[in-house]
Amino acid sequence: MASMNVELRHLRAFVAVARTVNFTRAAEQLHIAQPSLSHTIRQLETALGFRLFARTTRSTALTPDGERFLVEAQAVLDRFDAAMERSSRMAGGELGRLRVGYLIGAAVDHVPAILRAFADRYPDVTLELTEYDFASPNGGLDTGDTDVALVRPPLDGVPDAVTTVLLSERCVACVSALHPFAALPRVTVAQVLAEPIVAAPGDNAWRDYWILASYRSTPANITHEAATFEAELQSVAIGRGLSVVPESVARLYGRQGVRYVPIEGMADCEVAVVHREDAPRSAANFARIAARVTADAGGPHPHG
Known part of the structure; x- marks a missing residue:
């Protein structure tokens, strides 16, 4: 085999001619000039060391070597095209x-x-x-x-x-059913700030949000930490403090012993x-x- 880099364009040119057995139609399919296509096929034949086509002024036909090479060339192109399609789908988030x-x-x-x-x-x-x-x-x-x-x-x-x-959604105060807030239609942020509070574990902006840190001038009186709603509600129910929760918690985690009171003046x-x-x-x-x-x-x- 002669020293030359065989590229995909050589294989695509060969397969196009092999499928149409006509250089003119193959050149039209590939959107290139026929002389350029003929040159590409000659390059490929030189690299392979054998003739791919038997050509006359009236016809073009695959040689036996060309027929065998067509199977291999088509397999290479199919694998490459499949890999490109897969990569494209992965890049597009479809795979x-x-x-x-x-x-x-x-x-x-x-x-x-x-x-x-x-x-x-x-x-x-x-x-x-x-x-x-x-x-x-x-x-x-x-x-x-x-x-x-x-x-x-x-x-x-x-x-x-x-x-x-x-x-x-709005925020509500989760309080024990025995807490004075439980009988109120709403409470203010100032009222919540004065109460002991159950907080999430850690030290981050999320915890600060739910203990109303941005509204406070002094540190919150954190009496307990809870990592789940169940643990939080249990702490509230037994009177360890109140907590601030989304309003949907009242529907999703309803239980005896706690009440949910809207907080007036707190952003959603x-x-x-x-x-x-x-x-x-x-x-x-x-x-x-x-x-x-x-x-x-x-x-x-x-x-x-």
Whole structure:
């Protein structure tokens, strides 16, 4: 075999001529001039060391060597084209796996519909789901364990975060049924600040948000830490302190011994889908579908 780099263009030119057995039609299919096509075939024959076509002024036919080489050339092109298609689909977020984290209690009503809609649109993307408690409010994004997460902002420790807000809801005080607040139609932020409070573990912006740190001039009186709603509600029920929770908790985690009282003057809390800028394209696709599903269901929906 002569020393020459055989390129895909040589193989595509050969296969086009072999399939049409006509240089003129093959050149038209390849959008090149016929002399250029003839030159390409001669280069390939020189590199291979044998004739691919038997040509006369009236006909073109594959030689026996050419017939055998056609099988190999077509296989190479098929494998290359399949690899390129697969790579393109992966780049477009249509193939592979997507690691999804979700914070307990975040968009619970919408998660099944979001997952179904994503699976319908991207059936070749495998979703790996991981639930996180209040000790990991970033949903695995800060540790790199997930590609995208359904969380409740604010987050810290997630550089280059791309955030899509899905819905919002008001915040309420979760208090013991025996607490004086339990009989009130609402409480103020100032009233909440004066009370002992149950907090999430850790030291981060998320914990600060839920203990109303931005409203305080002195540190909160934290009497207990809880990493789940169940642990939090148990602490509240036995009178260790109150907690601040999203209004949906009253519906999703209703139980005896606690009451939920709207907090007047506190901004709504949010649920968002978050991914990093360098996440796989499938993460952005997931965020787009999550936004559509929640919008179709009526969110975002701020409360007064």
